[in-house]
Amino acid sequence: MIQHFRFGSPIRTDSVVQDIPVSSDAVPFLTADADGWVYTMVPDAIVYGLGEMPRGINKRGWHYVANNTDESHHGENKVSYYGAHNFLLIDGGPGGDLFGVFVDFPGKVHYDIGYTVHDTLRFATEEPDYELYILTGADLNDIAHQFRQLIGRSYIPPKWAFGLQQSRWGYKTAEDVREVARQYKENDLPLDMICMDIDYMQDYADFTINKERFPDLAALAAELKAQGIRLVPIIDAGVRIDPEEPTCTEGLEKGYFCKKEDGTPFVAAVWPGKAYFADFLRPEVRAWFGHRYKVLTDCGIEGFWNDMNEPALFYSPDRLKAFLDSMHELRGQDNIVQEEFFARVVGGAMGLMNAPEDYASFYHEVNGQRVRHDKVHNLYGGSMTRAAGEAFADLRPGKRTLLYSRSSIIGSHRYGGIWLGDNHSSWEQLLANIQMMPNVQMCGFLYSGADLCGFANDTTPDLALRWLEFGLFTPLMRNHAAGGTRPQEYYRFADQLPAIRSMLRLRYALLPYLYSTFMQAALEGTSYFRPLGFDFPADPDAREVQDQLLLGDGVMVAPVYTQNASGRHVYLPEPMKLYRIRSVDDCDTELLPAGHHYIRCALNEVLLFIRPGHVVPVAKPASCTAQLDEADLTLWACPDENGKAGCRMYSDDGETSDYAAPEHWKVLELK
């Protein structure tokens, strides 16, 4: 059951698709005090949810702020990332409370989940106008399913989007891109996409192509597509101020950019230098900006990533001027006290970026009303995704277009996926990736994944391999790196190449299972990844597991995420069959009883556990998704007590929007 409460006069977010009457009952489970809503957690209560946030699958013991942020230093002590995913699922344990909370609000929401007092959960919106939904149901899976019905069907990408994406900030020419394709081919590594970061644009201006470095993008796209590789260019939120560029001039002429209090367009510097910001909250602006992607779809581009759309701001000219004036004052002084040095020099420079004062200095138009940006900040990135997603239905009718975004809000999961932002190359971030996946997907973002190997900092050969051994299970599988870092395309790791090749091929071989699981999750509102506690709510050991995930109906994964480990502890809530996989053709298997196990897993191995009665259909590896032969399948299986095992397998053309036909499904059974 879903109860809907309304407080004040909320701004419409379009996060939900069901029209649930507003209740006048008392809000169950929660009590209100002057600081917001309060709930007392029993000692073993678990709080799931919040999507893209730091820390464990269980969010207890920290505070969080839904406040979409361009965060360059990920870590357990951050309180905000790129998404506003205001869904909590509280599991009070056997016999205890069990309910979901969705705070439907476009501004900041503050959470204290046992951060100040260990047993006390608090949350509060920054303004008094919001919608609140309380969900109850038979069990965790049921409530999660109801929530997905409430927020609508998740975005479905083309099937080739389940292949490998290779990306790097720094492919500066068509030749750089070709070299990546060539190296993948020469090293016999499968690949489906090469992402183009901001380097392909002219002066980092959206919907432009640098003709010197990319003389014929359409030809390049066609040439690579013939090899099974799609180009996936980036689009940034900020529109370069450039009187020669139609995106700038049209937007200006039509008054489509966000405005300052005095009615002039708001300006801030991002990659293209000074830029304007389209007011994506207006339907006509979304339609206009979304159709600008035609510049690239006309070149045969079939996929995009939207970036910098929190929006990130390097600085506003006003604040930079104030900082330089402040430095000018200091220049005249003989001595600077330390407090002033840290506050004005160091703090002043660092504080130019993504400054709250800037977010409070411009306005949107919402239903004809002027609304200050910071009040609706979390809607911005998701509305950019929506702009593209809505336009693609027109630009590429009946076709699926790949789209994923950095910033998001629940609701934008209907228009695109997300990647988990600018992480860094560390074992801690590999664990963060594992722990974020079920919570992000719980909030509707099924097509998601982290930058494998890590975006910032230099990766190491063992981290690259171990991260791939988890990444090969994530729907969005992309290797992406920041400029200036050590090259990390998978062919760069000479000493680990055989193992990396085997793991990439394994991904493709597992696509029948992974794609079927994804399509089931999207079409039926079920889960792709989920915590063990969802299926085993009465098992205290299963509830506590923070580093293993259930994947669809039949599989559990338990990645190795510590350096120099050649094994790990795994908890099995039921007997399962272990596949210890070195390659599709080289596994050893073992039927393991329920309980705690220490399981060896060398650097070149990955662990896959199949649940009783289930089958994982395995294809022959392929060099790209187009080459995948799903007719010739091997069935990996864990028979149940009666010797039976099966699965439902989904297959379609992978390109059109004809998802729903029942004939896409067939049942495979162990003979």
Added chain:
Amino acid sequence: MIQHFRFGSPIRTDSVVQDIPVSSDAVPFLTADADGWVYTMVPDAIVYGLGEMPRGINKRGWHYVANNTDESHHGENKVSYYGAHNFLLIDGGPGGDLFGVFVDFPGKVHYDIGYTVHDTLRFATEEPDYELYILTGADLNDIAHQFRQLIGRSYIPPKWAFGLQQSRWGYKTAEDVREVARQYKENDLPLDMICMDIDYMQDYADFTINKERFPDLAALAAELKAQGIRLVPIIDAGVRIDPEEPTCTEGLEKGYFCKKEDGTPFVAAVWPGKAYFADFLRPEVRAWFGHRYKVLTDCGIEGFWNDMNEPALFYSPDRLKAFLDSMHELRGQDNIVQEEFFARVVGGAMGLMNAPEDYASFYHEVNGQRVRHDKVHNLYGGSMTRAAGEAFADLRPGKRTLLYSRSSIIGSHRYGGIWLGDNHSSWEQLLANIQMMPNVQMCGFLYSGADLCGFANDTTPDLALRWLEFGLFTPLMRNHAAGGTRPQEYYRFADQLPAIRSMLRLRYALLPYLYSTFMQAALEGTSYFRPLGFDFPADPDAREVQDQLLLGDGVMVAPVYTQNASGRHVYLPEPMKLYRIRSVDDCDTELLPAGHHYIRCALNEVLLFIRPGHVVPVAKPASCTAQLDEADLTLWACPDENGKAGCRMYSDDGETSDYAAPEHWKVLELK
């Protein structure tokens, strides 16, 4: 066996105390190439050592630079912390190579331990002049023991230094300090020391006391000592430029400060504003500076911590001027390209702190020769510790004085302990504390520990408790916090107070075992903490363990370091007796077989494992070390196959330097 090699004309570091003839043999195990020394690691080779560095007990898979650094953001991707601990211990596994390497060099040393190529270890000194020691022996414990003989006996603090230290940057008045003592007493929490951060000084000038806020330090010290509490003030490396202050005027007059190329004293800003830096590499400067502590020992102060002695530099006036000039130039520009914004504005401001250019701009006098600071940088902090340690022998003859430092080099372990620097409140840093301890102690720094609860950032009640549950085993046990963070004195956590009280009392009850283990380690060159692989080198599972430690002869600890966990996996390389401790008087025990176990450990519990044949003598808890009654002991024990168990227990007056008398030892046996 220890082989000694010499390359070029090394600067003497005084790191070693044994005079080992220089060998003309080929260096064993290692090969040289143009970039330094190379060693190929077998797949399961473990590299121990490097002391105070990030990552696991096993240092494989990362790069490191011995380059003492004021690092404010600890994390796995850092390459340098505060200490230069150039000792490696390489264990090639059963039948494989087994050797130690000590690089005796006062400048930067670069290590690549499988960071670039997974099986390749490389290291190189920044200059061609250094001593190299290669150690071989019967086993890991033997080589570690030989290394400790080579570098000399570790510093021994007074016994009361094994009590709890409460610290905070922000105790601004005598009344603030009294309030801490009062609250500990009122809440029935034991305490032995209150640390005074820079707030007690006049204008942050060394060897001064702010008379307004601390009107009578001697009276305050006496008042607290009567309650069993010592005051432990901080001393910073930078000497405030102040014509009224004798430390400044004397040092200037005698020419004791480091000089720039033009012979004028080097100046940089730190907490006191512009400061000079004593040239601790000169014996006469050490003697002078060390005797300046008399200002405080005359007030009855018996313990100190030396800080900011890498030395940390906020900025030099020259570089600040250059930055402000650069900002002045930008002020005249209409537009700033993004590269310039990040390089000049953000990078320029951040780059003012601890700038390599500043470290290359001043000089020391070494044996009458002028030596540029960066060539001997890693000697600086340790030489400040040595200055104090040497002077205490004169200022407080026959007495032990508490001393620990932030920066260090092997050799300074003979004069003081270290704390692990400015960590932050995170679960990751709790694990880092666990993993750093055996490597730091391997390098001679027995009296060591991390800032419990975490220094920077806000801690949480559960982290405070879990960290204490490990910290109660570390020789230096200090709760310390940065200014501006949420208060974290142990009495602040109302909801966890009973458990915190039990854990603090447990520390005191365990002192007979912990102090005996410490004194044995110091006097006999054995270990306090060590990795499991040291005692079980043929057991692959034991070798791999990165989150359990052996503690002395008889104990293994396995701390819980993940949030929301109510248990953990533990590996037992031999049968052991588990004590699951809620308080000294409330434990349950279980004899566990060797192997992998999942062991419950609620938030208010700590796990202690006793090895077969061993005894842990347990005293009654006390409110401070002076109150500890070691006559009335309970023996916790794990009898061996013959039902026998025992231990050697050390007791002395805890204050004088009369350590070595054999009658301090007695044998306790299970009846």
